[in-house]
Amino acid sequence: MKKAFSVVVEKKVQDFLRDEAGMSRRMVKDLKKNGGFFRNGAVVSHYDKLSPGDVLTVEFPAVHTLPAEPEATPLTVVYEDEDVLLIDKPVGMVTTPSCQHPHGTVVQAVLHHYTLQNWKQTVHLVNRLDRDTGGLLLIAKHPYSHSLFYKEEAGLRKGYTALVEGMMEGKQGRITSPIARAQDSIIKREISAEGKSAVTRYEVLEEMGDKTLVSVGLETGRTHQIRVHMASIGHPLTGDTLYGAGPSAWSEGQALHASFLQFIHPWTKEKMSFRSAPSFYPKARKLSD
Template sequence: MTGLQLQWLVGDDWDGKLLREFLKEEKKLSKRALADIKFAGGSIFVNGEFATVRKTLQMNDEVEIIFPAEVRSGSIVPEKIGLDILYEDAHLLVVNKPAGMPTIPSRDHVSGTLANAVLYYYDQHGISSTFHAVNRLDKDTSGIVVIAKHRFAHDLMAKEQQNGGIHREYIAITHGIITTQKGTINAPIGRKTDSIIEREVRSDGQKAITHFRVLSRTAEETVVRVKLETGRTHQIRVHFSNLGHPLIGDDLYGGERTKIERQALHSFYCSFLHPLTLEKVSLEAPLPPDMKNWIE
């Protein structure tokens, strides 16, 4: 079984240059990807003939890459779980993850995860790939998760994420009244000394910046729209807790579960430049019922 197949036409900018340069610089194939093609069963063709990366290209050459088939980990078992799909093409799958579903299996949650659901969906649609999450959400955070359908798309999206090219925004509901209409929280975050799960604001932590804007207020809570400049573990939860306004339902960081059974946090918006089609993709995930009442 072969994996992903891609074809490109060589432009005049690459006339007389090596195929290796074209693939690495123009098409952003990593050294690992090229090594996999060479040693793990992939192929490269130019104008229908087998070629090595040392081949010199000419304008209008047709380059075809066949990636090796992906090998799945036996630790993720496909499970029949419904998916709320927001976007799909040959390279990406974007879903609206419900609260209570882990993104990937762990010692405490070996099944019922988004990864289990996606692999079942792949099997039903003849997609020979493993699970490549571009971003992850905490188990009790709902909203948008971007999944790459193959390793090459995952590599490209990871680079885009590192360069700040993936724009994500959240809706959160905090305890108490935040009096300012908008603000920025700039406070480094690190692992709490006596915990493997909890994070905290600490001087030796990693840079963490959160921007927020107030959408509405009740007598006891504030609804905020949040944009992350960095992506630290539990960043929104830690930052608002440190501000004295933990998310409602977030008992790990000082919130109370009297009105909602999980942290009130939803990833509702995501936009990015598609790494292969170069089209702008903008997506929204509707608020789940347990948070919708505050907005309305």
């Protein structure tokens, strides 16, 4: 994979990559060892000098060792180019392989998708979703794109839709209770004064019988944050077996969906916004009638 940069200031190649392209020292070091540099089409070294008007082309190394075996699992691709891949993850699909879930994961499906394109890179997750949370999952298709998503100018914004138990007082609210790992569990989280700061915003979208459809936004990103916060105010997610009443006919797993994603494209700098409808919504509407 190659990327071309327009040079506007006189600098050495390695300094340009760090100062102007925003690459880390580690990435530049890897490029020195495994990549390639071309000034106006001619091979140059990392210490050669660039002049205004030059075009620096960087060749990123291919990845030959994959983190998992590719598997031909269908993917719902929402958007894709050479820098990013956005999919709509189904409920019940694990994101990364593990001892408990060695097959059928997002990572393995994406690796297979890459093999069909002869794309020799690994999977760089920008956001993560629990197995029972469906919706928009963003993947950077190479290390440079991935690194740019962690800069402030990436403008990454995420929104969720959830179905919660009970009728809520008021149309919107903000939960600021800190969250910590529960003392008796390696998985469960709880509200704790000794926990990390956590802020969740919610707005009522629709009242559905004895349940409420809400839009949720996060100002922080703690593990299980939405599930813990909504349960803490007496409105656990429908179908949540860890923080709620347990399985529900209204949803498969907890009724939580990553329904909105906005970001600044790492290469074109275009603001991009996407939406996805939760699979549990039509079922909930039908059951509430």
